[in-house]
Amino acid sequence: MNSMARIIIDLVDKGLRAIAALCLVILTVLVVFQVISRYGWGSVPLMTEETARYAMIWMALLAAAVGVRDAAHIRIDFVPTLLEAVAPKARRILEVLLDVISLTVFLTLIWFGVDTMMFAAGQTSDGMQIPLSYPYSILPISFFFASVFALLRIVAGDVRP
Amino acid sequence: QEIKVGLSLPQNATGFDFVNGMYETFKSEVEANSDMTVDLVYAGALGAPNERLNQMRRGVIQMSDAADGNYATIHRDIQILNMPYLFPTEQTAWAVFDGPFGQALAEDVREKTGIRVLGWWESGGFKHFSANKAIGTPGDMAGLKMRVLGPLATIPVEALGASAAPIAFGELYTSLKTGVVDGQDNSVSVFNLVKLHEVQSNLTLTGHTYAFGPLGINDRFFGGLDEAKQKVIMDAADKAIAFNRAKSREMEAGAIELAKQNGVTITELDGDAKAAFRDIMQPAAIGWLKDNVDTPSLIDEAIAAAKAAE
Amino acid sequence: MTLSLSILLISFMGLILAGLPIAWAMMASVLIWIGVTGNWYFLPIASERVYQGMDSFVLMAVPLFILAGEMVNAGKITDRLVNFANAIFGWMRGGLAQVNVGASILFSGITGVALGDIASLGRVFIPAMIRQGYTPAYAAAVTASSSIIGPMVPPSLIAVIYGSMADVSIGALMAATLIPGLLIGVIQMGLIAVQARYYNFPRVEMDRSPRAIGVATGHALVPLMIPVIILTGMLGGIMTPTEAGGVAAAYALVISIVLYRSIRLSALADVFSRSALFSGQLLIIVGCGAAFSWAMGMENVPQLVGATVESWGLGYLGTMLVFNLILLVLGMVIDPTTVIILFGPLLSLAATRAGIDPLHFGTVAILNLNVGLLTPPLGVCLFAAEKIAGCGLWPLLRSTAPFLLVTLCMLVVVAAFPEISLWLPGILGF
Ligand code: NA
Numbered sequence: 001m002n003s004m005a006r007i008i009i010d011l012v013d014k015g016l017r018a019i020a021a022l023c024l025v026i027l028t029v030l031v032v033f034q035v036i037s038r039y040g041w042g043s044v045p046l047m048t049e050e051t052a053r054y055a056m057i058w059m060a061l062l063a064a065a066v067g068v069r070d071a072a073h074i075r076i077d078f079v080p081t082l083l084e085a086v087a088p089k090a091r092r093i094l095e096v097l098l099d100v101i102s103l104t105v106f107l108t109l110i111w112f113g114v115d116t117m118m119f120a121a122g123q124t125s126d127g128m129q130i131p132l133s134y135p136y137s138i139l140p141i142s143f144f145f146a147s148v149f150a151l152l153r154i155v156a157g158d159v160r161p
Numbered sequence: 162q163e164i165k166v167g168l169s170l171p172q173n174a175t176g177f178d179f180v181n182g183m184y185e186t187f188k189s190e191v192e193a194n195s196d197m198t199v200d201l202v203y204a205g206a207l208g209a210p211n212e213r214l215n216q217m218r219r220g221v222i223q224m225s226d227a228a229d230g231n232y233a234t235i236h237r238d239i240q241i242l243n244m245p246y247l248f249p250t251e252q253t254a255w256a257v258f259d260g261p262f263g264q265a266l267a268e269d270v271r272e273k274t275g276i277r278v279l280g281w282w283e284s285g286g287f288k289h290f291s292a293n294k295a296i297g298t299p300g301d302m303a304g305l306k307m308r309v310l311g312p313l314a315t316i317p318v319e320a321l322g323a324s325a326a327p328i329a330f331g332e333l334y335t336s337l338k339t340g341v342v343d344g345q346d347n348s349v350s351v352f353n354l355v356k357l358h359e360v361q362s363n364l365t366l367t368g369h370t371y372a373f374g375p376l377g378i379n380d381r382f383f384g385g386l387d388e389a390k391q392k393v394i395m396d397a398a399d400k401a402i403a404f405n406r407a408k409s410r411e412m413e414a415g416a417i418e419l420a421k422q423n424g425v426t427i428t429e430l431d432g433d434a435k436a437a438f439r440d441i442m443q444p445a446a447i448g449w450l451k452d453n454v455d456t457p458s459l460i461d462e463a464i465a466a467a468k469a470a471e
Numbered sequence: 472m473t474l475s476l477s478i479l480l481i482s483f484m485g486l487i488l489a490g491l492p493i494a495w496a497m498m499a500s501v502l503i504w505i506g507v508t509g510n511w512y513f514l515p516i517a518s519e520r521v522y523q524g525m526d527s528f529v530l531m532a533v534p535l536f537i538l539a540g541e542m543v544n545a546g547k548i549t550d551r552l553v554n555f556a557n558a559i560f561g562w563m564r565g566g567l568a569q570v571n572v573g574a575s576i577l578f579s580g581i582t583g584v585a586l587g588d589i590a591s592l593g594r595v596f597i598p599a600m601i602r603q604g605y606t607p608a609y610a611a612a613v614t615a616s617s618s619i620i621g622p623m624v625p626p627s628l629i630a631v632i633y634g635s636m637a638d639v640s641i642g643a644l645m646a647a648t649l650i651p652g653l654l655i656g657v658i659q660m661g662l663i664a665v666q667a668r669y670y671n672f673p674r675v676e677m678d679r680s681p682r683a684i685g686v687a688t689g690h691a692l693v694p695l696m697i698p699v700i701i702l703t704g705m706l707g708g709i710m711t712p713t714e715a716g717g718v719a720a721a722y723a724l725v726i727s728i729v730l731y732r733s734i735r736l737s738a739l740a741d742v743f744s745r746s747a748l749f750s751g752q753l754l755i756i757v758g759c760g761a762a763f764s765w766a767m768g769m770e771n772v773p774q775l776v777g778a779t780v781e782s783w784g785l786g787y788l789g790t791m792l793v794f795n796l797i798l799l800v801l802g803m804v805i806d807p808t809t810v811i812i813l814f815g816p817l818l819s820l821a822a823t824r825a826g827i828d829p830l831h832f833g834t835v836a837i838l839n840l841n842v843g844l845l846t847p848p849l850g851v852c853l854f855a856a857e858k859i860a861g862c863g864l865w866p867l868l869r870s871t872a873p874f875l876l877v878t879l880c881m882l883v884v885v886a887a888f889p890e891i892s893l894w895l896p897g898i899l900g901f
C-alpha cells in the first residue's frame with residue numbers, strides 16, 4: 001500500500017478513536033449531570049437520558065469498527081493457536097477466511113443498516129423528538145469503516161502491531 | 162399460514178391473564194375455526210415491545226402485544242387517548258374505541274403504519290399514583306419524586322408540583338425501596354406484578370390515564386388471506402377483546418383486594434377530588450399534545466367523543 | 472429440535488471454535504439461519520437488533536464501570552493498596568501469598584475484572600513472591616486463583632452485565648455476591664495457611680507499628696472510597712447503578728488529577744480511548760447477541776428449554792446441579808461475560824421456573840463462570856499469570872489444583888445454601 005493511503009487510513013483510525021472517546025466523555029458528563037440535577041433542582045431534563053444512551057451506542061459501534069483494525073475483538077483463539085504450532089500456513093489461510101466471513105457480515109450490516117435507518121425515519125425519539133434515523137445512522141457508518149479495516153487486513157495484511 | 166405473536170410476559174404470569182389470555186383466546190379461536198396456526202412467543206424473547214412493533218410492521222412477525230405507548234412512537238395521534246382524565250370510566254373508553262372515533266383512528270393507523278387494528282384492548286385499566294403517603298389532593302403531590310416515562314406523563318406530573326425521573330422498569334422496585342424516587346404511576350396489576358406493596362404504603366385510585374392497546378395485525382398478511390380466513394381472524398379478535406375487557410375488570414378488582422391484603426392503604430377519590438387533578442393535569446397535557454401530534458384537531462374531537470359516550 | 476435451529480447453533484459453535492470473534496460469529500450464524508430458512512425479509516431485523524440490543528439505560532453502567540477501573544489503574548494507586556494489604560494480612564505465615572489474596576479482595580473492589588487484577592497486581596506480586604523463595608508456579612497459581620475473587624466483590628462489571636441482561640437488580644446482585652466472594656478469599660487464605668506450615672513459607676518483614684499501619688491505611692483510604700461510593704450510592708438509594716458508575720468514574724478522575732497529580736492530560740485521553748474500545752468490544756457482543764437471541768426466540772427456544780427443564784422434574788437441588796454443570800462447561804470454553812450475554816437470560820428464566828431465586832441463581836452463575844477462568848482449555852487468568860511468571864502451564868496447573876478444589880467446594884456450598892447469597896440483600900431490604 002502506498003504511503004499516502006496509509007496516512008489517510010491512520011488518520012481515519014485516529015479520528016474514529018477520538019470520536020468514540022468523546023462519546024464516552026459525553027456519556028459520563030450526562031450521567032453525572034443527571035444525578036446532580038435530580039438533587040440540585042429536582043428534575044432531570046427529558047433529553048439527558050436519551051442523549052447519553054445514543055452516545056453509548058455511537059461509542060460502542062465506532063469502537064467495534066476500530067476493534068476490527070486492532071484485531072481486538074473477543075474470540076476463542078484455541079484452534080488458531082494450535083494451528084500456528086503445527087501448520088503456520090494453514091493458520092494464515094484460516095485467518096484470511098475468518099476476515100472474509102467478517103467482511104461479509106459487515107457488508108450485510110451496512111446494506112440493512114441503511115434500510116433500518118430509512119425505516120426509522122418516520123419514528124421520533126421520546127426525549128428530543130428527533131427522527132430516529134439520526135441515531136440509527138451510526139449502523140451503516142460504523143460497519144462501513146469496519147469493512148474498510150477488514151478489507152485492508154485481507155488484501156494488505158494490515159494488522160496493527 | 163402461521164401467525165407468529167411476540168408477547169412481553171412469560172406464560173402463566175399471574176395477574177396478567179387480560180393480555181396473555183387474550184392472545185390465548187385468539188389462538189384457540191383461530192385454530193378451532195381454520196387451518197391457520199398461531200405461535201405465541203412469550204417473555205420478550207423477540208425483543209422489547211417497540212422492537213416487536215417494528216418486526217410486526219415489516220411482516221417478520223404478524224402480531225405483538227405492543228400497547229399505547231409503543232404505538233405512539235409510530236403514530237403520534239394515538240397519544241391523544243392517553244390524555245389525563247379523558248375518560249371517566251372504562252366503559253366510556255370502550256364506547257369511544259368501538260365507536261366512529263375509534264374506527265376512524267384504526268383506519269388512520271392502518272394507512273400510516275401498515276398495521277390493521279382489529280380492536281382495542283384494555284391494558285389493566287386506569288393508571289394510579291402510589292407513594293408512601295396518602296395523596297388526596299393535587300397539593301399532596303408537591304415535592305414528590307415520581308417515576309414516570311415520556312413527556313405526556315412527565316409534564317402533567319410536573320404541573321402538579323412533583324418532579325419526574327425516568328427509571329428503567331427493571332430498577333423500579335429498587336429505586337422505590339431505596340428512595341431514588343418516592344412514587345410511581347401504573348395500573349394496579351403492574352403494581353402487584355413487581356411487588357410494589359413492599360415499597361409503597363399508599364395507592365390512590367387517581368385513575369388519571371387510561372392504558373390500552375391496539376390489537377394489531379400486519380395488514381399485508383391480513384390482506385393476503387381469503388375472505389373466510391379474514392372473517393375467522395376478525396371474529397377471534399372480537400372474542401379475544403371481549404375476554405380481555407371482562408378479565409381486566411375482574412383482575413383489577415382482585416388486584417386492589419390483593420394490594421389491601423398486602424397492607425397497602427387504598428384511597429378512593431370522589432368526583433370533585435378527581436376534577437381537581439383533572440383541572441391541572443389535562444391542560445398541561447393538551448398544551449404538549451397540541452405541539453406534538455400530527456392532527457391537533459383530534460384533541461377536541463376525542464374530548465367530544467368521550468362526552469357523547471358518557 | 473428443528474433443522475433450522477440446529478443449523479443456527481451448529482454454525483455458531485463452528486464459527487467461534489474456528490476463531491471468528493464471538494460478536495461476528497453470532498451475526499454470521501443468524502445470517503446463515505436466515506439464508507437456510509429462505510426468510511430473506513428477516514435480514515433488516517438482524518441489523519436492527521444490533522442497535523436495539525445496546526439501547527438500554529441500565530447497560531450504560533458497563534462503560535462507566537470500565538472507565539472507573541481504567542482510571543484507577545492509570546492513577547497508579549496499586550502501590551498504596553498493596554501496602555495496605557501488607558499491613559493487614561502480612562503478619563500471617565506465608566505472608567506475601569496471603570497479601571496477594573487480600574489485595575485481590577481489596578483491589579477487586581475497584582476494577583471488578585479478574586484479568587485487570589492480574590495485569591496490575593500480578594506484575595507486583597509474582598516477581599516479589601519469587602524473590603522471597605516461592606516457586607514461580609506457586610506465585611502464579613496464587614495470583615490467578617485469587618484474581619477470580621474480584622468479580623465477586625462489588626463493584627463488579629459482571630454483576631452489572633448479568634443484572635442488565637437478566638433483569639435482576641444490580642444493587643441486589645452485588646450485595647448477594649459479596650459474602651460468597653469473601654468466603655472464597657477466606658478459604659483460599661486458609662489453604663495458604665496450611666501450605667505455609669507444611670512448606671515453611673516466610674513471613675513479610677515490615678514496620679508494623681500502629682503509626683506505620685495508620686499511614687498505610689490513610690494512603691489507601693481515598694481509592695478505597697470508590698467501592699464505598701458505589702455501594703452506598705446504590706444501596707442507600709442515592710443513585711441507580713448507571714449513575715453510581717458515572718459518579719465513581721468522576722471520583723476516580725478527580726482524585727487522580729487533583730490529589731495524586733498522577734495522570735497527565737494526554738494520559739487521560741488515553742484512558743477514555745481505552746475504556747471506549749474495551750466497552751465497545753463487550754457492547755457489540757450484547758448487540759449481536761440480541762440478534763442471536765432473537766433468532767432463538769423465533770425458534771421458540773426459551774419455551775423449549777423451560778419445558779424441557781420442567782419435564783425433567785429435577786427439583787431444586789437437581790436443577791441447581793444440572794445448571795451448574797452446564798455453566799461450568801460453558802465457563803471452561805467461553806469467557807464469563809459472553810456466557811452471561813448469550814445464555815444468562817435463558818438460564819435465569821428456566822431457573823426461575825424451577826423455583827430458584829433469580830438473585831441466588833445469578834450469584835451462583837457468576838461464581839461458577841469465574842471458576843472457568845482457572846481451568847483449561849480457556850483459563851485466561853491462568854494464561855495471563857503464566858505469561859508474567861514464565862513457569863510453564865503444566866507446573867502452574869499442578870499448583871493451581873488445590874486452589875481450584877477449595878474454590879469448587881465453596882461453589883457447592885454457595886449453590887446448596889441460598890441463605891449465603893440471599894441473607895445480605897435481605898438485610899439491606901432488596
Ligand atoms: Na469487584
Ligand code: NA
Pocket residue numbers: 571572574575592613614615617618
Ligand atoms: Na491476587
